[in-house]
Amino acid sequence: MPENRLKVPLAVSQDLVKHIRLLALAGRRSFDRYLVGPIREAGWRPITSAQKTRKMIERIGIEMENPAYRHTISPRCKRLVQVSLSESMAAVGDASIFFLESMQADAIVASGEESIEFADIIEPPLAEFREVNSTKSERLFRETIEAIDGEELKTAFDPVRLGNPEQKVQMDREVHSLYRQIVVASGRNDIPKCRKLIAGYLIRSSDREEYDAHEVEKVIDALEQREPGFRRDLMDMLEADLYYRITRGIIEGDVAKAIQGIRKYSYVFQGSPDTRHYYDVDRLERALYQIITDKNLWDDLKK
Amino acid sequence: MAEPTLTLKDMTQGAVSVLAIAGELDAKTAPQLKAKLDAIVAGGVVKIVCDCAGLKYISSAGIGVLNAALSACKAKGGDIALAGVSKQIKDTLDVMYFTKKVRLFQKIADAVNEL
Secondary structure, three states: OOOOOOOOOHHHHHHHHHHHHHHHHHOHHHHHHHHHHHHHHOOOOOOOOOOOHHHHHHHHHHHHOOHHHHHHHHHHHHHHHHHHHOOOHHHHHHHHHHHHHHHHHOHHHHOOHHHHHHHHHHHHHHHHHHHHHHHHHHHHHHHHHHHOOHHHHHHHHOOOOOOOHHHHHHHHHHHHHHHHHHHHHHHOOOHHHHHHHHHHHHHHHOOOOOOOHHHHHHHHHHHHHHOOOHHHHHHHHHHHHHHHHHHHHHHOOOHHHHHHHHHHHHHHHOOOOOOOOHHHHHHHHHHHHHHHHHOOOHHHHHO | OOOOOEEEEEEEEOOEEEEEEEEEEOOOOHHHHHHHHHHHHHOOOOEEEEEEEEEEEEOHHHHHHHHHHHHHHHHOOOEEEEEOOOHHHHHHHHHOOHHHOOEEEOOHHHHHHHO
16 A cells, blocks of 8 residues: 555555455455444544435435535545444445545545545455455355356356357447447546446457457547546456456356456456456466366367 | 476577477466567567477466467567467367467477468
8 A cells, every 4th residue: 555645546446346345245244344343443433414324425426416516525425434334334335335436436536635544444454355355265266166067167158159240230239339428428528437338348248259359449549548547547447347256256156257257357458467366367267277177178168 | 286387498490480388378477478479579580389289288368478479470460370289278278269369280390381
């Protein structure tokens, strides 16, 4: 964690959101240990309020649209988290995610004193949770894929095959629809929306046979020209999202989701060692291939 | 588990560089291959045959490095081919669809002649 941070980087807030979501799946004890406890210990006291967390989130969300309120969002989100502390664990999760997503949506919120303080408080315990979870995930993943049969594994590995002209037309339509939406969002200078649109498209399509990387690259290049750092932020967003999908698939015992996540991760990042979860995903991949070899399933997977 | 190791040895046959890759190609060793391929391409050789006879394991990190080098070579009018790929390695390349992008040969000499 860097000292004297001037803003909460996008990659950090995205990663924290994903880990809070994973924490929610890990149970109450983990949630208390890695999120609620550290917030209280940092001196953020519970506040009782007539307005519930849910209502406060709605109100702040509406006011974020108004530029006049932008500088008030960060302190109000701190209050929101404090109110949630007197309500329930779920409320703390909702408030924390809302606070972090507000930082992603608006650089002014990300630079707020309370935003920086909040990220500094929760980053170390969530990093600890990530370590614990990573070791546990690998073991769970091994146990799960050892238990499943060849047919299930084959389904999990199935890419979207786009062999016929109709399916290619459908893919072209998706790309054109993406362009239209990006043009609208970029016309409104809504760069976060452009990022979300492209990330969503890449996650859906990057492992398809007919995926046209060149076309998407052109769009990313254009947005990078307009907003330097766009590509890096997009990749950070994709990484956090894909890693979350993989880990969530493992925790929920949904091996298809985990395997598809690993494939998509591989296609998008193509072995770049600069990604945060590079070694974690590599370990899971090795475990997966070992079990496919042990079960002699390679030929079945390719049928 | 012991740390994966990778050994790389290259020699030039005319305009083609033959790079022998042996050991395990995963997240830990892929940067080593990337550095080697980058150096070969920077030296002006853009036709490369990877001799994979000694390759025991490959993950998507390794495939990613090969794919990036393949794109770089093709952009400069070159190509990359793989030779001596074992069934185990080919299975992984198939599942990752890399065999749709790169040409595979049994023998190094055939690959060199075709590039």
